[in-house]
Amino acid sequence: MAKLYVIKIGGNIVDDEGKLSSFLKSFAAIKEKKILVHGGGKLATKLAEQLGITQQMIEGRRITDAETLKVVTMVYAGLINKNIVAQLQANGCNAMGLTGADGNSVLAHKRIVKDLDYGYAGDIDGVNAQFLHALLQQALTLVCAPITHDGKGQLLNTNADTIAQEMAKALSSLYNVQLVYSFEKAGVLLNAEDDDSVIPVIDKTKYKELKEKGLVFAGMIPKLDNAFTALEYGVNKVIIGKADDLSSLIVGQSGTSIIHE
């Protein structure tokens, strides 16, 4: 099977013009097939503030009311997505931008209200792997914004980490998929303050051991749980590390590789 990289970049890279530009150069240089999933960053919050739309954040999650949905659609699917696509084109990479509505690539439903109403937040029902595959076969590089739809005309704000994970899982029957989470940290760290304390490889046994010894930080546990779920669904490897180090990251020479036993 051909190799496919599904690479997620965090909002803090998107927010930093210089970092983004240098990341996109490295990304464009990857010869294998690739999908980039980008987060939103602070631009949406800034625009909402300028427009006087109060942003409600609960446990780090944005509550997406109707006005906020307009803002994130404009910023994620418009400004950020199209600037990334144009920059990749300038770097010789034939990129195409997508939301989940485009080609019905990611179908979701509005999050069911339990204790909390997240508004127009989308939970993913399915990824249209055949459609993404057809585009990848045309030598296109896909750039995915964290916006999905419900198939009934409603756009939905959707977590970029989850989109990356679901795409990686859905495409793993067609490709040898490596899922890469690139952000500002060097990987999974033994000491959150020390970028030199990266754990290079984690398998299930190692993960159990780290958890038992209390060496995994609370914030990292959902990310690692998700990574192991992705492996169970056929993803070949999950890599977590620094966006600045993309070229060494994708070959496993930096960051943390989460692998099968």
Added chain:
Amino acid sequence: MAKLYVIKIGGNIVDDEGKLSSFLKSFAAIKEKKILVHGGGKLATKLAEQLGITQQMIEGRRITDAETLKVVTMVYAGLINKNIVAQLQANGCNAMGLTGADGNSVLAHKRIVKDLDYGYAGDIDGVNAQFLHALLQQALTLVCAPITHDGKGQLLNTNADTIAQEMAKALSSLYNVQLVYSFEKAGVLLNAEDDDSVIPVIDKTKYKELKEKGLVFAGMIPKLDNAFTALEYGVNKVIIGKADDLSSLIVGQSGTSIIHE
């Protein structure tokens, strides 16, 4: 050759939620291959105002400074494009949104400054017909926002009428192309105030006659000149008429058809 409709909708349709929704229902019902090119409407101007970005309009054309480019990218490629795509999906039409940067579909250059600096306005150099053809072959309906790029990383604000015309011309070697301009008027009118005065068919002889008699309004002349240019480049027919009448418009039962001799 298979039939292809390239249909442009004007900003006033985009601005009116009810009209847009009913237009998209009719559009989705078209069985042949189709491309929708949408204008921007007043939403961008409104957003710019809210953000305190002064809009300079000269002879009905927007001067696109750097801040205005951000606004139009957000509104055209984000908000409007993605809402149209989601609505078409809800109507059973597998739509995909595009700017000229996506798949390098429309390459342009920043308009050369002569008397006036239009800022980040793009004049089209070429349409990637093979790329659009490959997408159309996948049974996708394309939804094009009036944003292009220069291949060097710069997005550019580009006239939607021109994009529709250039796409129609470029695809005319592969399809039997009908170019449809749908707007608020019933067609080319003998009397601008009277929607019943539509001229049903105009060929070059008729056009010459109408111009000689002074029966064509000044504002219509560039549109008609463009239509005849499109025909010269292989487009089969150009239809101008009311967006509300889309289903009768595309079969030539309403509006004005501009045809070869």
